Amino acid sequence: xxxxxxINALFHPQTVAVIGASExxxxxxxxxxxxxxxxxxPGRIIPVNPKADEILGLPVVGDVADLxxxxxxxxxxIPVAAVLPAMETLAAKKLKSAIVITAGFKEVGGEGYxxxxxxxxxxxxxxxxxxxxxCLGMISTPSKINASFAAxxxxxxxxxxxxQSGALCVAIxxxxxxxxxxFSRFVSLGNKAVISESQMLxxxxxxxxxxxxxxxxENVENGxxxxxxxxxxxREKPVIMIKSGTTAAGAKAASSHxxxxxxxxxxYTAAFKKTGxxxxxxxxxxxxxAQAFATQPLPEGPGLVLVTNSGGPGILAADACEKSSLSMAxxxxxxxxxxxxxxxxxxxxxxxxxxxxxxxxxxxxKTLEAVLDDPQVHAAxxxxxxxxxxxxxxxxxxxxxxxxxxxxxxxxxxxxxVRVEPGRRMxxxxxxxxxxxxxPAIKSIESMYAYSLWKKTPEAHxxxxxxxxxxxxxxxxxxxxxxxxEVVEFQAQEVLxx
Amino acid sequence: xxxxxxINALFHPQTVAVIGASExxxxxxxxxxxxxxxxxxPGRIIPVNPKADEILGLPVVGDVADLxxxxxxxxxxIPVAAVLPAMETLAAKKLKSAIVITAGFKEVGGEGYxxxxxxxxxxxxxxxxxxxxxCLGMISTPSKINASFAAxxxxxxxxxxxxQSGALCVAIxxxxxxxxxxFSRFVSLGNKAVISESQMLxxxxxxxxxxxxxxxxENVENGxxxxxxxxxxxREKPVIMIKSGTTAAGAKAASSHxxxxxxxxxxYTAAFKKTGxxxxxxxxxxxxxAQAFATQPLPEGPGLVLVTNSGGPGILAADACEKSSLSMAxxxxxxxxxxxxxxxxxxxxxxxxxxxxxxxxxxxxKTLEAVLDDPQVHAAxxxxxxxxxxxxxxxxxxxxxxxxxxxxxxxxxxxxxVRVEPGRRMxxxxxxxxxxxxxPAIKSIESMYAYSLWKKTPEAHxxxxxxxxxxxxxxxxxxxxxxxxEVVEFQAQEVLxx
Numbered sequence: 001x002x003x004x005x006x007i008n009a010l011f012h013p014q015t016v017a018v019i020g021a022s023e024x025x026x027x028x029x030x031x032x033x034x035x036x037x038x039x040x041x042p043g044r045i046i047p048v049n050p051k052a053d054e055i056l057g058l059p060v061v062g063d064v065a066d067l068x069x070x071x072x073x074x075x076x077x078i079p080v081a082a083v084l085p086a087m088e089t090l091a092a093k094k095l096k097s098a099i100v101i102t103a104g105f106k107e108v109g110g111e112g113y114x115x116x117x118x119x120x121x122x123x124x125x126x127x128x129x130x131x132x133x134x135c136l137g138m139i140s141t142p143s144k145i146n147a148s149f150a151a152x153x154x155x156x157x158x159x160x161x162x163x164q165s166g167a168l169c170v171a172i173x174x175x176x177x178x179x180x181x182x183f184s185r186f187v188s189l190g191n192k193a194v195i196s197e198s199q200m201l202x203x204x205x206x207x208x209x210x211x212x213x214x215x216x217x218e219n220v221e222n223g224x225x226x227x228x229x230x231x232x233x234x235r236e237k238p239v240i241m242i243k244s245g246t247t248a249a250g251a252k253a254a255s256s257h258x259x260x261x262x263x264x265x266x267x268y269t270a271a272f273k274k275t276g277x278x279x280x281x282x283x284x285x286x287x288x289x290a291q292a293f294a295t296q297p298l299p300e301g302p303g304l305v306l307v308t309n310s311g312g313p314g315i316l317a318a319d320a321c322e323k324s325s326l327s328m329a330x331x332x333x334x335x336x337x338x339x340x341x342x343x344x345x346x347x348x349x350x351x352x353x354x355x356x357x358x359x360x361x362x363x364x365x366k367t368l369e370a371v372l373d374d375p376q377v378h379a380a381x382x383x384x385x386x387x388x389x390x391x392x393x394x395x396x397x398x399x400x401x402x403x404x405x406x407x408x409x410x411x412x413x414x415x416x417x418v419r420v421e422p423g424r425r426m427x428x429x430x431x432x433x434x435x436x437x438x439x440p441a442i443k444s445i446e447s448m449y450a451y452s453l454w455k456k457t458p459e460a461h462x463x464x465x466x467x468x469x470x471x472x473x474x475x476x477x478x479x480x481x482x483x484x485x486e487v488v489e490f491q492a493q494e495v496l497x498x
Numbered sequence: 499x500x501x502x503x504x505i506n507a508l509f510h511p512q513t514v515a516v517i518g519a520s521e522x523x524x525x526x527x528x529x530x531x532x533x534x535x536x537x538x539x540p541g542r543i544i545p546v547n548p549k550a551d552e553i554l555g556l557p558v559v560g561d562v563a564d565l566x567x568x569x570x571x572x573x574x575x576i577p578v579a580a581v582l583p584a585m586e587t588l589a590a591k592k593l594k595s596a597i598v599i600t601a602g603f604k605e606v607g608g609e610g611y612x613x614x615x616x617x618x619x620x621x622x623x624x625x626x627x628x629x630x631x632x633c634l635g636m637i638s639t640p641s642k643i644n645a646s647f648a649a650x651x652x653x654x655x656x657x658x659x660x661x662q663s664g665a666l667c668v669a670i671x672x673x674x675x676x677x678x679x680x681f682s683r684f685v686s687l688g689n690k691a692v693i694s695e696s697q698m699l700x701x702x703x704x705x706x707x708x709x710x711x712x713x714x715x716e717n718v719e720n721g722x723x724x725x726x727x728x729x730x731x732x733r734e735k736p737v738i739m740i741k742s743g744t745t746a747a748g749a750k751a752a753s754s755h756x757x758x759x760x761x762x763x764x765x766y767t768a769a770f771k772k773t774g775x776x777x778x779x780x781x782x783x784x785x786x787x788a789q790a791f792a793t794q795p796l797p798e799g800p801g802l803v804l805v806t807n808s809g810g811p812g813i814l815a816a817d818a819c820e821k822s823s824l825s826m827a828x829x830x831x832x833x834x835x836x837x838x839x840x841x842x843x844x845x846x847x848x849x850x851x852x853x854x855x856x857x858x859x860x861x862x863x864k865t866l867e868a869v870l871d872d873p874q875v876h877a878a879x880x881x882x883x884x885x886x887x888x889x890x891x892x893x894x895x896x897x898x899x900x901x902x903x904x905x906x907x908x909x910x911x912x913x914x915x916v917r918v919e920p921g922r923r924m925x926x927x928x929x930x931x932x933x934x935x936x937x938p939a940i941k942s943i944e945s946m947y948a949y950s951l952w953k954k955t956p957e958a959h960x961x962x963x964x965x966x967x968x969x970x971x972x973x974x975x976x977x978x979x980x981x982x983x984e985v986v987e988f989q990a991q992e993v994l995x996x
């Protein structure tokens with residue numbers, strides 16, 4: 001893809017034009033300019049509008065023909081019929097990258113389909129890195145750019161997110177504000193006319209601002225490229241994805257047609273597994289895993305210790321641990337002796353370490369210190385029930401202090417609602433995942449351990465997938481030849497055999 | 499159980515004595531009196547303390563010997579060694595019911611075991627309905643009684659909850675305050691010396707203040723009685739339970755001993771299924787199901803309609819529906835024609851009904867009205883993504899208004915965090931379950947549909963379990979004879995065969 005030369009201009013532009021900027025609050029062309037300003041973009045923002053002189057204090061250019069040469073990025077929000085002519089003018093001016101927010105392309109079919117094809121060709125011929133069309137836009141916190149019409153600005157962080165669904169983008173942004181999660185890049189891919197998830201993966205693999213990659217996909221345009229790139233990036237960074245039923249699921253649901261989806265789902269599951277992509281079965285898991293991977297180190301073994309002020313939740317957590325691929329850490333005699341020194345007589349010194357309902361923050365602190373020192377312990381989950389003697393915020397602080405002094409992952413589960421909320425907030429702000437229930441915490445730790453094993457497996461098994469890349473490519477080509485956007489199970493199995 | 503005659507005195511007392519009431523804030527004996535007062539108990543509260551004259555404005559009785567005859571309820575918080583003598587004195591005075599909060603009985607083994615045995619015998623001989631020992635206490639909102647040392651008072655509601663774990667009680671109370679969920683009865687069963695889950699089920703079945711029964715159990719003392727009672731109550735009210743790994747799980751986890759738990763788990767699963775108990779696999783599901791069953795009518799069929807302002811979440815929900823035992827409702831031509839009248843041209847008129855990203859509250863309102871009128875629709879899930887044009891609170895109001903005018907269950911999924919919170923709050927306050935993700939909403943509706951089917955199945959299959967009650971009883975007796983608290987798989991299978 002020749003556009004790759006300009007993908008850096010897209011994420012780190014000096015000058016950004018907003019084609020179709022508007023004076024009217026509520027209009028997309030207004031929100032984009034407002035978001036760019038609010039994000040604190042240090043470069044030049046040029047609103048383009050034939051009727052206005054000034055938008056939000058910025059001088060306006062009347063026509064795309066009057067924009068400077070070598071523009072880094074154009075954000076396009078004009079009506080669909082005007083998009084291609086504007087892009088042609090900009091291409092002649094050596095535009096480097098564009099985000100086409102405007103809808104009415106492939107997704108509406110008919111003329112829109114051909115319009116999008118021409119747009120893609122234009123961009124490819126002129127090396128323009130294009131996001132969209134039909135998208136929410138893009139946010140890049142390292143370059144302080146919010147070229148989207150989303151409500152709300154995410155904070156800086158090490159998570160990149162790309163999504164085929166703009167709605168998922170806004171939902172995740174809204175969630176991120178609540179959970180105090182920051183992002184590096186946040187991209188609504190839209191119709192993926194030029195930049196697809198494969199190019200995104202390739203860019204994010206080398207992106208120093210990104211540690212964790214999240215994606216929501218409904219279909220993959222180029223399966224071969226996607227899997228090859230995925231297998232490369234998962235060696236370096238975790239890739240967590242939701243693959244939803246694709247628009248075929250909607251169609252199926254409406255028409256009661258059966259068959260294709262389940263097979264396709266299994267094929268994706270197999271392909272993801274082979275390439276080391278972590279598949280989140282639902283949005284909640286995507287959220288949980290994002291938080292876990294972005295904030296905690298990977299566990300170096302399966303040994304989990306549970307520290308709890310109550311038996312019931314400890315048992316629930318032990319149940320969840322038993323059902324997972326983690327194991328309940330067996331602590332050394334030294335650790336047990338150390339715990340015995342300060343824990344009350346009825347405490348359970350083994351795992352779960354039950355430090356009893358009247359545990360104060362200090363007891364949590366010393367217990368955590370002791371168990372995290374144990375070499376058999378690779379991860380810790382701290383459970384707190386809001387008993388009448390629980391010190392919720394002080395315990396949160398004890399967990400934070402211990403987490404800062406260890407290289408092992410530390411998770412918390414503060415069970416309840418109103419009373420535990422201040423402690424939960426403190427933990428989240430300090431980058432410690434805190435759940436309301438033990439089960440999702442353990443699922444997150446399990447996923448991190450599985451990924452740590454994946455990183456250690458020899459790379460050899462990647463070429464095994466594409467041992468015969470030509471055979472695999474043939475399958476994909478045949479699928480594309482029929483105009484299908486989905487690879488169904490038998491085809492995926494052919495690919496895996498190849 | 500002779501204590502059953504007095505279980506009503508326990509939940510609806512006129513006079514309550516707090517044995518071991520204390521002047522000192524922070525002491526359990528103080529918190530219980532404070533909780534009783536705060537709950538607005540209209541009867542007489544008598545604090546018992548040899549040293550104080552007045553506690554929280556109430557005149558104090560110095561000794562249990564000075565308490566009146568025929569006392570309805572004694573809440574006992576004195577040291578373990580003093581419990582039995584006090585209870586003997588009270589038994590002679592024809593005490594009707596007691597809650598022994600004090601710990602140090604069976605759970606500590608040795609002398610505690612025999613102490614508890616004597617306490618239980620004393621209560622049984624004197625028809626005293628006893629909760630505990632070693633518990634958090636009990637809350638009964640219809641009688642404005644909070645005889646517990648929990649922090650926080652729950653509101654009135656139709657959900658009863660009983661739990662073997664006091665910590666689960668406080669966690670659930672705390673959650674209930676956040677989600678605005680009320681309770682009828684809230685019972686920490688503790689060591690279950692006299693009143694077990696079986697007696698609780700029997701009481702709650704006939705309790706007019708209770709519509710939904712929740713329970714957390716680690717083990718069942720009398721499996722036969724429990725299953726028989728459960729099969730009876732589930733015909734009338736939903737019973738949702740968590741069965742955790744029992745204390746053996748903790749032991750197992752510590753000792754790496756294997757075997758018993760998994761089998762036992764399967765036996766419970768089979769037994770629950772046979773008796774119509776809805777088993778929640780984790781606390782989050784227990785919470786979700788409690789809310790769903792307590793607030794929404796049962797769906798009369800499997801047909802679910804999805805109304806959404808965004809494609810991606812609609813597809814995720816359709817995926818979840820396909821994986822469940824629900825089906826995507828196929829709406830009639832009349833409904834589709836009706837939708838066509840006011841929905842924009844790009845809207846999807848089928849299911850999921852995608853009313854497009856710029857949907858305002860009015861469009862949600864009219865769409866919901868139309869789809870809820872369709873006889874093929876048995877339940878509705880309203881999905882909202884916080885797009886820049888979403889009317890979050892107005893949409894919540896439209897959902898509330900529609901839910902009030904229909905006899906079908908209506909659920910909401912407002913995806914995100916900060917921006918959707920006010921709408922979510924409105925929905926919860928109006929008794930409409932609102933989730934942050936589509937999957938748990940669909941799981942809740944699925945559970946409600948399964949329960950509606952259960953209620954319609956002929957009762958005949960209950961006697962099938964206990965076709966040979968004596969054989970079943972023999973198995974349980976043999977288990978108890980060995981002092982085991984767990985029925986393991988082969989034994990459960992014998993019971994099921996009997």
